[in-house]
Amino acid sequence: MSVAAIILAAGKGTRMRSKRAKVLHELGGEPMIARAIRAAAALEPEPIVIVVGHQAREVEAAVSFSRARFALQEPQRGTGDAARCGLGRIPMGFTGDVLIAYGDMPAITPATLRAFLEAHRKRGAKLSLISIILDDPAAYGRVIRDGGGKVEKIVEFRDASPAERAIKEINTGFYLVDAALLRSALAELKPGNAQGEYYLTDIVAIARARGESEKVEAWVATDPAEFAGINSREELANMEAEIRAAVNRKLMQSGVTLVDPACTYISEQAEIAPDCVIGPNVQIIGMCKLGEGVRIDGTAWLSNVTIGPRCHLKLGVRAEDCVIGEESEIGPFANLRAGTELAGHNRIGNFVETKKARLGRGTKASHLSYLGDATIGADTNVGCGVITVNYDGYDKHQTVIGDRCMVGCDTQLVAPVKVGSDVFVASGTTIVREVSDGSLVMSHHPQREKAGWMAAWRKRHGDSPDGSLRRSKDHQD
Structure with a gap:
């Protein structure tokens, strides 16, 4: 029937x-x-x-x-x-x-x-x-x-x-x-x-x-x-706690370490391999997959993320709809937005944000960078303060960087733009045109000095030549 x-x-x-x-x-x-x-x-x-x-x-x-x-x-x-x-x-x-x-x-x-x-x-x-x-x-x-x-x-x-x-x-x-x-x-x-x-x-x-x-x-x-029906916020919270406790018990029985199960929130759809270690205040939401030996230090938010074996997510990582290849190190305080793909052995450090970024094996961005709508080859180093300038106010544009590049600090890549392989980008460079393989690229302006300018600046503001009056006022304030 x-x-x-x-x-x-x-x-x-x-x-x-x-x-x-x-x-x-x-x-x-x-x-x-x-x-x-x-x-x-x-x-x-x-x-x-x-x-x-x-x-x-x-x-x-x-x-x-x-x-x-x-x-x-x-x-x-x-x-x-x-x-x-x-x-x-x-x-x-x-x-x-x-x-x-x-x-x-x-x-x-x-x-x-x-x-x-x-x-x-x-x-x-x-x-x-x-x-x-x-x-x-x-x-x-x-x-x-x-x-x-x-x-x-x-x-x-x-x-x-x-x-x-x-x-x-x-x-x-x-x-x-x-x-x-x-x-x-x-x-x-x-x-x-x-x-x-x-x-x-x-x-x-x-x-x-x-x-x-x-x-x-x-x-x-x-x-x-x-x-049990759900008719109030309290009943909703109680059932959520029961679901979470059941998930955590099952994971621990399968060989996953939860440092503090009371403040670990893992969805029923998540797949977590043995010997993973998950610290406190971690939320693993949706269809996440964690390979064997992944370590999450704590205070992380992950949604629909695939993480390869032996990766280390440090404090404060946020990641959604992305793939992290094996033996990568993420954080602390990194934000991997939707479409990020890391091939493996990558380093995404503190205050780095990625969005629709594909990074080749061994490529690193250690701190304070934004990599959006970018494809970066293998073994490239992205220095501090690097920005892919991907948005013109109407549309998003692609940045492509090749293998084995050294992208210096405070570099802006104005998309659409392509940088070849084996390129050295000097610090403070703004790239607006294609860079060929094996090049050194820079856009430095001549350094200028005006002798005695600081004394005149202080005098204009009624300060002493050595700045002591200003320091005294700051101390009183």
Whole structure:
């Protein structure tokens, strides 16, 4: 039998106290809805429908799942109305089961949903829901069973009697429903409740009232933590901490040293080889890959970075969407922006910024330089204060520097420009034309002096010839 899925993600999330839709808030470096979609996708549903409402365009833009369809719920009139909107995007000829899940319940695992589907079909149910037992069921909807233990209905906490509120079995909100039953049950929903909304939970009582032909089952899950919803900033932070702790445990078990796991933030998508050492206050976000023996001293921010074996990232490195070849030394306080590619055995030192820069093997830029839109060959040394002048106010332009060059301090290369191999660039040079291989290039101006100029300058400002009056005033200030 085939499966379709509806993920409800239309709500605003009032308790988040945010202008952003709740499902757009991030967990583990990605919008929480991405985690819910990934779990549902494990059942290979076709189609998978995301019901959007508040900030619908932003939510759609955040969903990277290529097979997703979207249904707009406007206005938002409850979960039953949301499910009805989602069902409208599933072809009328579909005859399988429909999974209903939530975009703000990101802890659910694919394994749990697979087990739920297996139990649903094994029992021959037309409607199954996932329930859990809680010592303190709080304000969740209660699962009401008859004397024989069969599910009768779901009662929301606001509408429950004192006796019903004493029940500890609660509804998680996850359903598997035969498509034909879902269509007919949703058509019968009425807003007869304290909120004046269409409750999805009412489909349980509707199915049960039809007798054994519409068999209803509750599958009791064993791990309540998977069904924790995100309704506040505190709950978001708590789940983030749980995710981070689980990632860190797994990494340490695989042979990675985390100097201080409590302040190390690593995404679940990151791949980190054994014998890496990661210092405190490090964030490794997205699809990062760290080769064996990489050392990160601390206070680093890395996003979608590939780092070769035995590299050393010193304090304060920031890098995104770039490649760092093996045995390179980066930092302290270096900024490798998107498009940077280091071939290996490179040195990018303190206060160096790169952007779309490709550096050949062994090339170094040790301090205080900007290398943007540049291709630099192997074994070239870039001195202090070198700038590739890549922007003319409208467009970016390329700088090309060859192999084995010595680029002196305080050099500006005004792009587009090409410097050949084996070139020595004298300090303070401004390069505006192509430089041939093997050349010495310079653009020095003659040094000029005006004897006695400083005494006249001080006299003009009422200072003594040796500057003592100025120093005395500075000391008083």
